[in-house]
Amino acid sequence: MAIKALFIANRGEIAVRIIRAARELGIRTVQAVSAADRDMLAARLADAVVEVGPAHASKSYLDKTVMVQAAVASGADAVHPGYGFLSENADFAAMVEEAGLIFVGPRPQTIRAMGDKATARAMAAKAGVPTVPGSEGRVETPDEARRIARDIGYPVMIKASAGGGGRGIRVAATEAELDALIPQASSEAKAAFGDGGLYLERFIGRARHIEVQVLGDGDDVIHAYERECSLQRRRQKVWEEAPAACLAPAVREALCASAVRLARSVGYRGAGTLEYLYDPETGEFFFIEMNTRIQVEHPVTEMVTGIDLVRAMLEIAGGAKLAIAQSDVVLNGHAVEVRINAENPAKGFMPSPGVATALAVPEGAGIRFDTMLYEGYAVPPFYDSLLGKLIVWGESRAAAIVRLAAALEELHVEGLVTTAPLHRALARDAAVLAGDVHTRWLEGWLERGGLS
């Protein structure tokens, strides 16, 4: 049953994106807004607006009960969760379905299974998808550590079981280093986290972040090739591309086929992304996790495949089967997306909410700007700093970056400090132009004064 009225349980640029896709399908849109979001662009574009609570997201966009009640009361027959907020909350998806509405996304049990790292890893292994070799749990003795490290292959990463976000990580290149570092890492973990437990994982020195876009209808699954998102700061992507220029064609085919195998094994429904680490030195790729939602960087895939992913999500949620066969998905050219955030790159990326007093948006062939901004809009301080995404297409990667640099010169946001200067600097950096980067490259570049 095709969707007639869609409740958008999100905000910002993705809400705008969803409203536009819904409109093309003749779907009525109902936009959820917090008390701080009554003036946002999506609220202006939607057919109806429902206030769902105070500014603080935990009392509005993250309140499952309030959101489901608002969706039901609005007369919508489907809910699109966007990204972030409740988009990967299996309980929310189940509540939406129990209320008799369509959840635009995978089944709740798929979200639950993929949301648990250990389960996702086990399912990947079952589908024949490689994961980062590691100790599969705590390492209890030095002998065990040596044996496991030999299996994993050096260098190995020693991680604190109780750690996270990169804290408490040590790298051992040899067995002698491992012997020396294990007691040190254990006592440090005990002091920092109150738990000296350690585990081991293969260390990939120049890992690249590569992810595969999949689209499923519950029975069949296709891929729409991959994106590379190696330019990251504090594990947040800042610049994304499609396809990943560093992949040899045979590796690309194997990678995308592995993603389809895993997504098929769970009967995936909707748009999803499988994230991998790629080791350019060995040509190996390792599955890390699956995101069971639309992603911020989905437009680069749309630019090189011609598939409208958000529209496809809505069609599938309405009961349609996949409209595209795998053989019809063809890569054309190259796309780059840069995230324009309300942050000051010159001041440690300090948030900079405020009023966009003037706005000039780049235009022309191969340029797309997905944004929440309009002139006079007061960007609220309560949510994340993403203002918009500048996306460019070119016949080659080099052509796309030239176009990006030109488009960035045309972009002017007055009243707010944005990350546009970061992207102007990156677009003329030799390593970026050569594609010679990895997931820790950007932070090193910033420390070395890349911006100045």
Place this chain on the structure above:
Amino acid sequence: MALKTIQAPIPGTFYRKPSPDQPVFKEPGDIIAAGDTVGLIEVMKSFMPVVAEEGGKLAAFHIENEDPVMAGDPLYDLEA
């Protein structure tokens, strides 16, 4: 006694606790010193401490825990 109203330095969400399961930084009635952290303001997912520029007796808060605040809004009163 002179009552002085301290304004929020930045906009965002005001927190009186370092994390939900921890006690508040300061209670009304507490004597605070310059340099003390009085609360946090979350602006676009970054947490910035609200640091007292001068000491005195914290008389009252104008903003409740987890409530929105705009830059320049009255945040707390100080008796010097």
